[in-house]
Amino acid sequence: MTKALIVGGGIAGLSTAWALARRGVQVELFEQGSLPNPRASSYDEHRITRHAYGAMEGYAHLMPEAFRVWESLWQAIGTSHYEPCGAVYFLRHDDGWYAGMSRSLTAMGIGFRDIPLDDVERRFPMVRADGLQRVVSTDGAGMLFPVRILTDLVVLLGRLGVTLRTGTRVSEVDPERGRVVADGVAHQGDVVIVAAGAWADRLVPGLRGVGVPSRQAVLYLSPPPDLAEAWASAPVMLELGAESGLYTLPPRRGTRLKIGDHVFSRTGDPDGDRVANAHDLERLWPAARAAYRDFDRYSVLEPKACFYTVTEHEEFLVHPTGAAGWLISACSGHGFKLGSLMGDLVARAITGEMAAADVTELAAGRVLHPSWREAVAA
Numbered sequence: 001m002t003k004a005l006i007v008g009g010g011i012a013g014l015s016t017a018w019a020l021a022r023r024g025v026q027v028e029l030f031e032q033g034s035l036p037n038p039r040a041s042s043y044d045e046h047r048i049t050r051h052a053y054g055a056m057e058g059y060a061h062l063m064p065e066a067f068r069v070w071e072s073l074w075q076a077i078g079t080s081h082y083e084p085c086g087a088v089y090f091l092r093h094d095d096g097w098y099a100g101m102s103r104s105l106t107a108m109g110i111g112f113r114d115i116p117l118d119d120v121e122r123r124f125p126m127v128r129a130d131g132l133q134r135v136v137s138t139d140g141a142g143m144l145f146p147v148r149i150l151t152d153l154v155v156l157l158g159r160l161g162v163t164l165r166t167g168t169r170v171s172e173v174d175p176e177r178g179r180v181v182a183d184g185v186a187h188q189g190d191v192v193i194v195a196a197g198a199w200a201d202r203l204v205p206g207l208r209g210v211g212v213p214s215r216q217a218v219l220y221l222s223p224p225p226d227l228a229e230a231w232a233s234a235p236v237m238l239e240l241g242a243e244s245g246l247y248t249l250p251p252r253r254g255t256r257l258k259i260g261d262h263v264f265s266r267t268g269d270p271d272g273d274r275v276a277n278a279h280d281l282e283r284l285w286p287a288a289r290a291a292y293r294d295f296d297r298y299s300v301l302e303p304k305a306c307f308y309t310v311t312e313h314e315e316f317l318v319h320p321t322g323a324a325g326w327l328i329s330a331c332s333g334h335g336f337k338l339g340s341l342m343g344d345l346v347a348r349a350i351t352g353e354m355a356a357a358d359v360t361e362l363a364a365g366r367v368l369h370p371s372w373r374e375a376v377a378a
């Protein structure tokens with residue numbers, strides 16, 4: 001393997017480029033926008049990372065290795081873009097989340113504990129305690145800061161000699177020959193990796209209808225002054241309801257308070273605008289009002305629309321697409337924390353360190369035991 005072509009400069013493409021360049025592979029990366037690209041799913045102020053994955057235990061068991069790859073990135077760039085502020089889960093409904101979470105966190109030695117319901121209002125004065133069934137605080141969680149990570153990765157890749165082609169949209173991919181066409185010009189590699197986020201199904205026909213672009217809304221907020229202090233020291237907060245799933249990232253290290261919901265629209269064109277309209281926000285408002293006291297007193301700083309791909313069971317699709325092609329479609333709203341690991345695993349498969357089928361299974365969250373690393377290495 002001497003030359004890899006990568007389509008897409010989000011966390012998946014940049015991480016794959018870094019993992020391959022570290023292994024001595026020559027890399028050329030094509031990005032239709034700038035690097036980083038504000039229209040990419042990966043581009044945001046903060047993203048949640050955590051070991052607790054509820055019933056999706058295969059993903060929980062990937063997290064120690066994901067944390068390890070992030071740590072090696074912090075070493076390479078000389079700074080950490082991780083804030084270990086913990087995560088608290090507010091359960092208004094439980095369809096197996098607690099059982100899966102407690103099994104996997106216990107197996108990994110990560111701490112978690114219940115917060116008594118009668119202590120919730122004191123510790124979280126912004127939360128509406130009525131209707132809560134259980135509140136669980138978990139360790140091994142916090143926030144990653146994507147804009148800073150992407151920017152530092154781009155600088156690192158430049159230093160490693162990766163060719164970065166910005167403003168260059170790939171129109172054709174030949175996964176049998178390792179070839180792409182960008183702006184009418186053909187480029188030849190030994191392998192081509194499509195990491196094109198919500199646009200990937202335009203280049204990989206097999207993804208159509210399977211990994212579906214989904215327009216999602218988030219709100220950046222300024223809390224009322226009397227709650228500002230509570231928010232400044234808040235952990236990552238996740239609401240688990242029967243109909244909705246709300247996630248909230250507190251303002252830390254120069255970021256804004258952000259809330260979003262984990263209900264997929266499964267519609268939209270990723271070339272579309274990035275301003276959330278009333279229709280985009282029609283689920284988020286009632287969910288936020290149900291979760292937080294006095295929500296109408298918060299000032300909206302920015303209503304934003306974002307795009308990502310969603311699969312039926314929220315699994316990642318990471319697999320060869322031909323004799324010289326790979327797809328990395330790692331999203332369904334939870335792919336940032338695992339993006340650096342996905343890039344590393346695909347690089348391991350491309351350079352023959354791991355079997356491609358093992359990478360596909362791990363990425364799909366189907367390997368349910370932490371011993372996968374030893375098994376794969378054996």
Ligand SMILES: Cc1cc2nc3c(=O)[nH]c(=O)nc-3n(C[C@H](O)[C@H](O)[C@H](O)COP(=O)(O)OP(=O)(O)OC[C@H]3O[C@@H](n4cnc5c(N)ncnc54)[C@H](O)[C@@H]3O)c2cc1C
Pocket residue numbers: 007008009010011012013030031032033037039040041042043046047048049168169170171195196197198199200203216217218260306307308328329330331332333334335336337338339
């Ligand atoms: C609102 C929101 C909240 C989220 N919250 C979390 C979270 O808390 N924790 C978490 O782990 N994950 C979270 N995610 C998911 C995570 O952000 C994504 O899974 C991840 O960023 C996907 O990265 P990617 O590299 O696959 O795609 P992208 O970041 O979208 O990158 C794809 C890139 O490919 C480029 N491209 C596409 N087509 C072409 C082409 N033809 N030619 C050249 N370039 C092309 C695009 O311009 C883009 O830059 C969230 C996502 C969103 C949108």
